Amino acid sequence: MSLPATLLLEKIQQALRDAEIGLDPVELQAIIAGIIAGGVRLDERGWRTPFYELVNDGQKLPEAIYRQAQRLYRESAAKLAEGDFKFELLLPEDDDASLTQRLEALSLWTQAFLTAVAMVQPNLNKAPRDLKEMIDDLGAIAQVEANVDDNDDNEQAYVELTEYVKLVVVSCFTEYSSGNLEPKSKPTLH
Template sequence: MSHTKLPDYLFFSDTLKSASLAVTPAELHGLLTGMLSGGLKTDDGRWQPLLFDYTSEGMAWTMAALSMAEKVVTYTETEMNENDFRLSLLLPEGDSDKDLMEKSEALSEWVNHFISGLGLAQLEIKSLSEGSKEALGDLEEIGKLMIDEEDDLNEQSLLLEQVIEHVKVCVLTIHAECGVHPEPQDKKPTLH
């Protein structure tokens, strides 16, 4: 994978806010990942007008916000199409109880926007395999989860990490079936 990475959550959040966009980095990353997993190609630029319609009533974004969104799309597309089955989720970090609550809420937003991204890509849910339908059902349930502040937050933190890993598996399952995958490179014959 290239040396690029997902942008810093707080910096990205500030960039989106300064562009007057009412979308969080988690929501945006979930939406874009859903669009990619639903089969939307990025090389024709169709994703940008869909993004503008969904987030800003069709108005174009500032160059700074769009540039960061393009980096997120490129990074995510590259990461999902590699053979090591990894997926990064753009979620806030931190160790405090407040950070845990924010991360839990951001995961819910990420998942719900991922599902919206599948819709924007016009994914035919009826045509999914049973495995992908099950993964989508799991994501729908995860999108409703919230941490109860009355519970043991250390235990909740561990459970949240397990849920995040399950989200990744569900997303990669759907992407493996429906996402756009690069064409295999033709290998040139070896000359002896």
């Protein structure tokens, strides 16, 4: 993310509040990541319809939210398409939130991601066994109990969970988005 996560989350929160949309800001990126990883064509239009459906009952969004969403879409799509696990989850940073708050945010992120993937990927139940198991794991992470002590062991477990969630996002993207990348340039006809 080009802005620090804290500032970006605050901007998104304000835009959501102004539009009276009851989402947590982490859910916005998770929905977009789920749409992308679920196999929607990576272009400037393909993601909008499912995004509007999930966020605002199919209605267009106020410009401030749309701009934030478009920015998240572009950054997320680019990072996932690059490979090499460059995609980052948009979550509160450890300096700004307790471990319990960060775990709650990860749970919300995971729930929103799973909802979006399920919406756009009709063959999710036919995923390869390894990917199905990973998706089931995300379901468990989405329901994790968030009342934990701030200590080194729990902090390490949280870091491992976030890395695992990123792995699942990248795995879904790899499975469902092959062939959906927007061409860099149009072929030249001779």
